[in-house]
Amino acid sequence: FHYMDLAQYVDSHQDEYVEMLRDWVAIESDSSNVQKRPELHRMMETVAQKLRLMGGTVQLVDIGEQELPDGQTLELPKVVTAQFGNVSSKHTVCIYGHVDVQPAKLEDGWATDPYNLTEINGNLYGRGASDNKAPVLAWIHAVEAYQALSMDLPVNVKFVIEGMEETGSNGLDAMIMAQRDTFFSEVDYIIISDCGWLSRRPALTYGTRGNCYFFAEVEGPEQDLHSGVYGGTVIEPMTDLIGILDTLISPSGKILIPGIREAVAPLSDEEWKMYQDIQFDMDNYKNKIGVNQLMYSNKVDLLAHMWRYPTVSIHGIEGAFSDPGSKTVIPAKVTAKFSIRQVPDMDPAMVKKQVTDYLHSVFAKRRSPNKLKVTMVIGAKPWLADTHHPLYEAGKAAIKRVFNTDPDLIREGGTIPIARTFQDVTGKSIIMMPIGGFDDGLHSQNEKMSRYNYIEGTKLFIAYLNEVSQIKRTSV
Numbered sequence: 001f002h003y004m005d006l007a008q009y010v011d012s013h014q015d016e017y018v019e020m021l022r023d024w025v026a027i028e029s030d031s032s033n034v035q036k037r038p039e040l041h042r043m044m045e046t047v048a049q050k051l052r053l054m055g056g057t058v059q060l061v062d063i064g065e066q067e068l069p070d071g072q073t074l075e076l077p078k079v080v081t082a083q084f085g086n087v088s089s090k091h092t093v094c095i096y097g098h099v100d101v102q103p104a105k106l107e108d109g110w111a112t113d114p115y116n117l118t119e120i121n122g123n124l125y126g127r128g129a130s131d132n133k134a135p136v137l138a139w140i141h142a143v144e145a146y147q148a149l150s151m152d153l154p155v156n157v158k159f160v161i162e163g164m165e166e167t168g169s170n171g172l173d174a175m176i177m178a179q180r181d182t183f184f185s186e187v188d189y190i191i192i193s194d195c196g197w198l199s200r201r202p203a204l205t206y207g208t209r210g211n212c213y214f215f216a217e218v219e220g221p222e223q224d225l226h227s228g229v230y231g232g233t234v235i236e237p238m239t240d241l242i243g244i245l246d247t248l249i250s251p252s253g254k255i256l257i258p259g260i261r262e263a264v265a266p267l268s269d270e271e272w273k274m275y276q277d278i279q280f281d282m283d284n285y286k287n288k289i290g291v292n293q294l295m296y297s298n299k300v301d302l303l304a305h306m307w308r309y310p311t312v313s314i315h316g317i318e319g320a321f322s323d324p325g326s327k328t329v330i331p332a333k334v335t336a337k338f339s340i341r342q343v344p345d346m347d348p349a350m351v352k353k354q355v356t357d358y359l360h361s362v363f364a365k366r367r368s369p370n371k372l373k374v375t376m377v378i379g380a381k382p383w384l385a386d387t388h389h390p391l392y393e394a395g396k397a398a399i400k401r402v403f404n405t406d407p408d409l410i411r412e413g414g415t416i417p418i419a420r421t422f423q424d425v426t427g428k429s430i431i432m433m434p435i436g437g438f439d440d441g442l443h444s445q446n447e448k449m450s451r452y453n454y455i456e457g458t459k460l461f462i463a464y465l466n467e468v469s470q471i472k473r474t475s476v
């Protein structure tokens with residue numbers, strides 16, 4: 001295995017890799033904004049074209065339509081599948097990633113245009129740079145490096161790249177089920193690089209939380225009202241909504257919805273020890289996010305609540321007045337958006353029932369004439385891997401080669417909706433191998449990917465393909 005030649009190739013092509021990332025970041029592939037759907041289609045075509053030019057067997061798989069809340073339908077972005085190599089004596093890995101992004105606007109407080117990749121002090125700023133465009137490109141460049149040096153790929157490589165991850169991977173479950181016995185039948189392992197390290201030390205990820213995302217709509221008068229003229233006479237939808245939202249979680253982080261906390265397994269001694277042994281600087285973490293107090297003051301509690309306990313987050317209220325200025329309005333209809341990150345032992349269908357029943361019961365106590373409607377729009381399951389699997393041993397060896405250190409074994413508080421489907425439907429083992437930095441600002445202002453992580457990450461993937469090829473057949 002000529003690792004040094006490959007690594008040198010990567011180093012000498014890094015500016016091209018950055019330019020390619022610039023092209024991809026320039027496409028506003030925001031999957032949550034229906035106005036941007038043409039951009040998302042363009043993004044998927046761009047990915048397909050790149051893989052075609054590399055000689056892959058590429059398909060743009062039609063996964064149907066999405067139904068919008070107003071009943072209209074919208075074409076889902078096609079899923080790109082590709083295959084490089086089909087040698088039966090070799091293992092086959094399937095790399096999953098996504099090229100849709102969260103919304104971003106300069107006026108949200110970005111220091112640079114979110115869709116114009118800008119390099120400052122070794123960091124590449126742009127929406128989707130870390131989540132998940134650079135990691136997808138790093139995998140593509142890893143394959144390309146082998147090709148460029150006329151080296152055989154040590155394993156067959158398949159890609160599944162989607163464009164709806166940020167809104168719950170709509171349509172992908174069905175596609176995986178439909179292709180279980182075709183595209184996925186020869187896949188041995190699935191690799192996902194859609195998360196980040198915990199510190200400056202490289203990491204391997206063995207768990208993600210799920211997410212149940214809810215809309216709670218309270219509807220009252222026929223139209224918005226003047227608060228001076230009508231205030232005091234009507235029962236305001238916003239007051240009802242804030243009232244019920246305030247019953248979801250206590251100020252100290254205790255989830256108040258009956259049944260949720262009870263479903264979660266207690267922290268085992270083994271987990272406690274694992275978390276205790278992880279290098280994690282609480283002050284650094286506080287500085288990074290700009291707060292002087294966290295919900296928990298010791299490392300184990302903090303990591304446990306980041307990774308293996310559920311939590312409630314309230315994201316926004318549609319229909320509420322939120323512009324600058326002081327409009328004196330009573331909004332007629334308001335819709336809260338909140339989500340519950342869930343962990344193994346919790347089930348989205350059960351969470352849906354628990355939340356819906358609970359909110360209706362607290363709403364009933366208010367004796368309001370307004371109407372409450374609760375819907376769950378995303379129900380993504382958590383995922384957990386066996387860290388003793390040879391995939392993780394191979395990961396440790398590749399990290400040792402590239403970074404000369406042992407990795408942290410971590411979980412991820414976020415969700416990769418499709419991870420559990422891959423595991424359940426294909427029955428294949430999955431590894432998550434992040435290359436994002438701990439301070440990349442995913443979903444936030446000034447998201448970035450460091451040039452170092454992007455380039456060294458590409459080398460890591462090159463080394464990992466070789467390590468996976470050494471896994472003995474019996475342990476597949």
Ligand SMILES: NCC(=O)N[C@@H](Cc1c[nH]cn1)C(=O)O
Pocket residue numbers: 131132165166167168194195211213378380414415416417442
């Ligand atoms: N990089 C993974 C990621 O950001 N995933 C999203 C997926 C999601 C969950 N609910 C809605 N979208 C995340 O927020 O964790």
Ligand SMILES: [Zn+2]
Pocket residue numbers: 098131132165194195
């Ligand atoms: Zn992502």
Ligand SMILES: [Zn+2]
Pocket residue numbers: 102131166442443
């Ligand atoms: Zn994301």
